[in-house]
Amino acid sequence: MQRRDFFKKTMVIAGSAALGTSHTDATETQHPIDNRKISDIAFPQKRPLITYSDRPPLLETPREVFTSVLTPNDLFFVRWHMPMIPTSINPYKFHININGLVNNEIKISLDELKTEFEQVELTAVLQCGGNNRTAFRPTAGGIQWGVGAMGCAKWKGVRLKDVLHKAGLKNEAAWIGFNGEDKAVYNKTANFVRELNLKELNNDILLAYEMNGENLPYLNGYPLRLIIPGFYSDSWIKMISNITVTKEKQKLHFMDHAYRIPDNECECETPENLADKTKPIEEMNVNSLIGYPTTGTKIKNNTELIVRGVAFDGGSGIKKVEISTDGGAIWSEAKLDDGTQGKYAYRSFSYTFVPKQSGECTILSRATNEKGEMQPFAKEIQWNHGGYKYNGIDEVTVDVVA
Amino acid sequence: MISIVKKLIVVSVITGSTLFAGSNSGITIPYVDFPMKEGKGMYSTKGKCNMCHSFGYVINQGLQSKKFWREKVIKMIKVFKAPIRTDKDIETVTNYLFENYGNGKLQ
Numbered sequence: 339m340q341r342r343d344f345f346k347k348t349m350v351i352a353g354s355a356a357l358g359t360s361h362t363d364a365t366e367t368q369h370p371i372d373n374r375k376i377s378d379i380a381f382p383q384k385r386p387l388i389t390y391s392d393r394p395p396l397l398e399t400p401r402e403v404f405t406s407v408l409t410p411n412d413l414f415f416v417r418w419h420m421p422m423i424p425t426s427i428n429p430y431k432f433h434i435n436i437n438g439l440v441n442n443e444i445k446i447s448l449d450e451l452k453t454e455f456e457q458v459e460l461t462a463v464l465q466c467g468g469n470n471r472t473a474f475r476p477t478a479g480g481i482q483w484g485v486g487a488m489g490c491a492k493w494k495g496v497r498l499k500d501v502l503h504k505a506g507l508k509n510e511a512a513w514i515g516f517n518g519e520d521k522a523v524y525n526k527t528a529n530f531v532r533e534l535n536l537k538e539l540n541n542d543i544l545l546a547y548e549m550n551g552e553n554l555p556y557l558n559g560y561p562l563r564l565i566i567p568g569f570y571s572d573s574w575i576k577m578i579s580n581i582t583v584t585k586e587k588q589k590l591h592f593m594d595h596a597y598r599i600p601d602n603e604c605e606c607e608t609p610e611n612l613a614d615k616t617k618p619i620e621e622m623n624v625n626s627l628i629g630y631p632t633t634g635t636k637i638k639n640n641t642e643l644i645v646r647g648v649a650f651d652g653g654s655g656i657k658k659v660e661i662s663t664d665g666g667a668i669w670s671e672a673k674l675d676d677g678t679q680g681k682y683a684y685r686s687f688s689y690t691f692v693p694k695q696s697g698e699c700t701i702l703s704r705a706t707n708e709k710g711e712m713q714p715f716a717k718e719i720q721w722n723h724g725g726y727k728y729n730g731i732d733e734v735t736v737d738v739v740a
Numbered sequence: 741m742i743s744i745v746k747k748l749i750v751v752s753v754i755t756g757s758t759l760f761a762g763s764n765s766g767i768t769i770p771y772v773d774f775p776m777k778e779g780k781g782m783y784s785t786k787g788k789c790n791m792c793h794s795f796g797y798v799i800n801q802g803l804q805s806k807k808f809w810r811e812k813v814i815k816m817i818k819v820f821k822a823p824i825r826t827d828k829d830i831e832t833v834t835n836y837l838f839e840n841y842g843n844g845k846l847q
Contacts, residue, residue, distance in 0.1 A: 382767035391796035392772040421793050426766030477802035477843070479812070523792040526821035556767045591819045609847075 367719040369733055370470040372401050372485045373633060383555040385412045390481055394418035394520070395557055399486035401734075405629035405646040407461070407675065407684045409489035411550050416557045417466055417487065417571070419530040419592070420520040424577065427519070429561050434501075434545070438515075438583035441506030448547060448561055455496040455504075458544055461683035462567035463490045463650045464574060467597050467619040471725035473716055476609060478725025485627055485732075490650070490684040493565045495546030499539055502583070510585045512536050516564055519577035531590050532573040534566070542567045542682070545578065567682035568653035570619050570726075572597040593618075599722050606720030613722075621652035624713055625729040626659055626687070626705035633734045639696045645672070647732070648684035649705035656685040657710075662702040663691060666715070666731070669704065693738040700735045774799060781836030788824050788833055789816075798837070805845040809837040 377389035381397060388398035397416040403409060433445040446454075465488035468480045481487075502514070515533045522529070534543075544565040547554065554560040559576025566573055572592070587593070599605045600613030607613040626649035637643050649656045655677070660669035672689035693699055706712040716730035774796040776782055789798055801812070813833050816822040824830060 377772070379770050379772055381770060389772055389796070390800040391774070391794040392769060393794040394797070395769060396797070396800070423769070425768060472802075477804060479801055479804070479808060481797075481800050482802045522820065524821060524823070527792070528820075595819075 365475050366717045367473050367475060367721065367728070367730065369716050369730065370473040370484050370728065371482070374398070374484055376400060381416070381557060383412060384414075384416070384557065387413065387415070388484065388486065390483075393421040394423070396481055397557070398484060399489060401485055401627065401632050402629055403486070404627045404648045404684075405686065407648070407679050407686050408491060408550055411491070411552055411555050411558065414464075414489040414491065414549075414555070414558055415466070415487050417481075418520055418557075418576070420522050420527075422521040422523055423556070424519050425556070427556075427561055427577070432561050432579070434562060434578060435580045436501060436505040436583075437581070439508040439511040439585060440502075440583055441508065442504075444505050446501065446504075451496050451501075451545065451547065451562070455500050457494065458497055459492060459494045460542060460544060460565065460567060461490065461492045461679040462542075462565060463488060463622070463682060463684060464565075464571045465489075465622055465650075467570040467572055467726045468724065470728035470730075473719070473728045473730060474721055474725045476721075478721070478723060480725055490648070490679075491549045492551070492679070493544060493546035494548035494551075495544040495562070495565065497541060498543045498545055498564070499541060501545060502539070502581075505583075507536075507583060511583045513584045513587050514539070515582040515584060515588060516573065516575040516578055517580040517582075518559070518563075518575045519579050528591065530575075530592055531588070532575055533587060533590065533593055534573060568621055570597070570622055572619065597724070597726070599724065599726050604720050605727065606722055608721065609723070619726050622650070623727055623729045624651040624656070624705050624707040624711045625649065626703045626713060627732050628701060628703050628734050631701070631734060631736045633736070635734075635736045637693055637699070637736045637738050639693055639738050639740050642690055642692050643736075645689040645691070645701055645703075646686065647672075647703055648686050649674075649703075650682075650684050651705070651707040651709075651711070653681050654708040654711075655681040657706045657708050659685070659687040659689075659703060659705045661689040661691075662704070663693075663699060665700065666702055672703070693736075696738045696740045698735050699738050700733055703732045772796065777840040779836055779840050781832040781839075784829065784832045785836045788822065788829065792820070792822065799841055801841075803841055803843040804838075805843055805847055806834065806838040807847045809842070810834045813837075 374388045380386045390396035399415045437443040469487035471483045546565045564575045598616035600607045601615040601617040628647040630646045649659045659672040672687040675686045704713045713731045
């Protein structure tokens with residue numbers, strides 16, 4: 339099948355999508371928008387994707403990509419905060435600096451990373467905290483993502499812990515600050531800096547230079563990025579070039595105000611009554627997505643249909659994925675892959691069934707993780723002002739033809 | 741003859757290393773047009789917002805209340821140091837965004 343045919347049903351332009359989606363008084367969370375048009379313009383090292391902005395680049399992966407464990411690099415979503423991204427980096431001159439409360443302030447080249455440290459490979463999902471934001475009513479602030487601000491790749495690099503160990507942390511070290519090479523246009527704008535509490539440092543946090551066996555694409559952070567498996571991607575700093583260790587937490591907009599949710603049981607609030615106390619979004623909740631079929635696909639009646647998709651969570655692992663074709667009355671377990679890519683990776687699933695009635699048929703997918711957490715229906719998810727952490731039961735509606 | 745062979749080796753080494761480095765050749769990020777709706781304050785908004793980021797970054801926030809747009813403008817000034825200096829400029833940009841990308845609600 340030609341790629342064009344594959345995507346030709348997608349009609350909504352990202353630039354104008356907002357016009358048709360949010361002018362409603364509905365207050366229930368809904369299924370996010372997932373039929374936006376693929377751009378005519380391909381960004382470097384990428385195939386054409388759903389394009390929200392060029393400065394900074396904001397690109398979303400279309401739903402039909404999510405049928406396998408690994409998301410191809412050229413289809414992988416892109417999200418930057420700062421618009422000035424280096425467009426040419428010399429890998430032989432690139433260094434990462436480790437400074438602050440360390441015994442030795444050091445610079446490490448890419449070559450040294452690849453030869454002087456233990457090399458580690460790990461497959462992990464990278465997902466924006468605002469993925470699926472279009473589900474929320476009233477419209478939550480932030481980029482109005484559909485379902486594809488996520489992907490899963492096999493990352494190769496070195497442990498952050500080993501790099502910090504080489505510099506040697508001082509006793510009073512408590513926070514690790516990360517900064518990449520992206521800059522704002524205006525020189526008074528602060529950089530996009532994120533911090534990790536030293537208590538959260540673990541063996542799985544990597545500085546990765548490779549993605550699915552290739553150099554990272556520029557737009558995914560070439561030549562080096564931070565990987566924090568299980569966590570939303572807000573701290574997965576791209577083009578990372580500086581690590582500063584401090585005793586006190588710095589005052590940072592992107593830590594203190596952005597990427598935070600209400601610190602209460604339901605992680606919810608209302609526009610009239612915003613939560614006073616907030617917490618970082620951090621660990622990803624359980625989720626699943628149907629990659630095939632997509633809404634509007636014509637399916638022949640009485641013919642075997644194989645539904646395919648992916649499921650994941652913050653690292654406890656996926657226990658089961660269930661499918662319903664009757665609106666959620668009866669659920670049947672889908673077949674999961676062997677899980678060899680590990681607990682932070684997508685589990686791909688497949689479910690075979692034969693439609694017996696022509697007309698519209700809605701297919702639902704619902705994942706449950708090893709902690710017993712199960713995806714809720716969209717309407718059961720309550721609002722938060724940033725539109726973070728949506729994980730409603732997925733649905734696509736196909737057209738069964740005689 | 742020897743010099744030709746040498747040249748070929750040099751060429752292949754250069755080509756080979758370029759290929760090996762892959763991403764090292766650099767990239768060019770394309771320009772994407774996000775047309776602005778015609779309206780009062782469009783040029784002022786264009787000058788103040790689009791200097792730092794695309795207009796796509798603005799309109800893909802969804803249709804929003806006047807309060808939301810005003811708070812965004814103020815956030816741009818306070819957090820990101822946008823050079824929008826007068827109350828009149830804040831009003832002009834807020835009104836343009838609300839009138840053209842608003843949800844009809846003041847709050």
